[in-house]
Amino acid sequence: MTGETPKRVDMEKIVSLCRRRGFIFPSSEIYGGLSSCWDYGPLGVELKRNIKEAWWQAEVQQRDDVVGLDTSILMHPRVWEASGHIKGFADPLVECKRCHLRWRADDLNSDKCPTCGGELTEPRQFNLMFKTFMGPVEEKASTIYLRPETAQGMFVNFQNVTNTTRKKLPFGIAQIGKSFRNEITTGNFVFRSREFEQMEIEFFVKPGTDEEWFNYWTEERLNWYVKLGIKKENLKLRPHTRDELAHYARACYDIDYLFPMGWAELEGIANRGDFDLVQHASLSGKTIDYFDDETKERFVPYIIEPSAGVDRSLLAFLCDAYDEEPDKEEIRVVLRFHPGIAPIKVAVLPLSRKEQPVALAREIYADLRQQWSVTYDIAQSIGRRYRRQDEIGTPFCVTVDFQSLEDNQVTIRERDTMNQIRVPISELKTTLQAKLKGEELFVLPPGGKIWKEER
């Protein structure tokens, strides 16, 4: 990380590209939209699926020590008593309009944010959680909340998981799912919205080994972004100061990304200590602990939590991939996605609309589609079609021409270099496989060197 500020893309360009090409639309747009809610379009949903799948592959499937979970959004209200969400957010709050930190109004002596000096909102009686009513009657007894984080679903299932999987410490539980926060200040496109998707890991360790695992997960998560193509110079580790630490946390790192609006949190890694399990044991009256077969000790595990946002990751991948370069009289817009997350891997483009090349192109298309997400495009000039694929980040185009009918060869055109190579159709799949090797990226090399953040 150098002192210089790297080049940033304009947010308006990202929003406009997303709108124009079907990555992201405002939710309920025909009705004027719903504040800070977003719909993922045909390309956006594939990008999002690829990001979630890459995370699941790296953090669950390819690991021995993490299992998955998928818990419900609606939970018992006492969960939020134990977690501190009901009490912690029921006070009159002011929020800093600049850094979005919230303060209890009665704790403040000034009308400027104690952290950054920003302007504060008026105090409001405000709970971060969306409330709703379960059952046929709308009354206090039936008030429940939409979860503001997926984490609690994993804490309350700790004993269920150890009982059914027989996992030994250290091990983790991972979950991808929607959460809801009735934020006062939203904005910056999908960066801060009221409905969002999380990818969270709760990693349970023996107290005393928590610092080591906290560092391990910080590195592991930084590397995940780097391996999927995020530029190192756009990432920064920011340790929380003691004043800034949440009530449950012993230590916390933010992985910040250089978004168009500046450095902002992409993921948080927290050492939560035994706070959560102790709280839930206390409120539920159930025993929640761990018995170590080898040392014959019984104790409450500490928890290391890497908590990432799907929508924020997606925005970071979009911003990081966005590039413009002069191309003759025009500007070529390219999304330089890592092949592993590109919504479409290959576009098949016949150079003629005549029957024979079209038939061959469709045959190749049908064959490739069994393995990858592939598109077929016959409209307009080949130049225009290349530009369309560049703009949505398709790594490779395969063109089929009249010569292909004679020599059984096709052309592969690479997005990043615009280089073209001619390959026999019989070797097309294996050639693409090698070029798309990003598909196999998520296997950690045993004992492999892990990139260390310098500060």
Next chain:
Amino acid sequence: MTGETPKRVDMEKIVSLCRRRGFIFPSSEIYGGLSSCWDYGPLGVELKRNIKEAWWQAEVQQRDDVVGLDTSILMHPRVWEASGHIKGFADPLVECKRCHLRWRADDLNSDKCPTCGGELTEPRQFNLMFKTFMGPVEEKASTIYLRPETAQGMFVNFQNVTNTTRKKLPFGIAQIGKSFRNEITTGNFVFRSREFEQMEIEFFVKPGTDEEWFNYWTEERLNWYVKLGIKKENLKLRPHTRDELAHYARACYDIDYLFPMGWAELEGIANRGDFDLVQHASLSGKTIDYFDDETKERFVPYIIEPSAGVDRSLLAFLCDAYDEEPDKEEIRVVLRFHPGIAPIKVAVLPLSRKEQPVALAREIYADLRQQWSVTYDIAQSIGRRYRRQDEIGTPFCVTVDFQSLEDNQVTIRERDTMNQIRVPISELKTTLQAKLKGEELFVLPPGGKIWKEER
């Protein structure tokens, strides 16, 4: 379909297996659970992922004429005015305790259900939708709803999708996501819960071709279940009678499955006509229609909607796979999952705890895991370990013994037949690949014969 009732599994056995082996837990269990909400455990989440992925592969990725979408759960309240959900469910309702149909109390002359004669609940002022409040103040103006179906997100984006993808009719939009209904009567495990996940397709066609496409999708969806292993005799098509049709529907089929509690809806396929697009055009004041380049006609498309439930499908796959057979003195419990949806494809089991066979087993495990979801188990006798894998539906076990160190061969044991074969380690991956060919199941053979439901 014969007149005889096929063998049914006991629901309690399914619930107990799910609890014991970590497929499904009651939500917030340590706090006594939250009525009819469920958490998917380590095996359940993988099963669910496989089902959703199989659907997405078959209905989006492998098709030319369907694109995906992922719209937000929170939508503009006018969406629910247009759809009829606000008005349609704001009346005093009674519900049949047997068939769960709801009736407006003031429309009824009897106190028994007009359809099945079942007992009715007391009338209640009841809206099916969960309501919540967006923004900092809890007031009428900020009331919004959790979506009761994913469908509307696709209707309101119809024009966004045609504009950005240039898709021509007939084409579809597909979505997987959570929906919420404040059901009066819940139950039967995950069959009817208040928070559930849907897999819906909205297929847009030219009016006049709708009947043909309605039939096409009915067959396609029936076949999807059959190809993934559901027994034909446990599936039944049930056309809705004219009285039973929803206000938006021109025709509707239920795909019923023989659940432990009897025949019940697994998926609905509806011909919604132009109801939805006309309603949204009318309430939003926006033009929503389609221009046919070839015929130069402008019209509002009709919609065919195959609407499936993820949780119901999962329950059907579990019930259908469940089997018991006598095995010496005991009962062998087997989940005969199709390999494509089995949570774990292969288990690697060393026959000895000695260093060398364990090292070889772990090497094989690490290698296979790069391709599939694989587990490794060294605890207890090999018989017990086989039973554990049978009970969670793992199609293949690979055992490593001392002889493996000499002849470089391992044993593959098949779940269904319990047959064992010996293969060279160098051929293990390709042998398993062939045996797990279910992975490639979802490619429709061009011109292939489609199973036709007989009634």
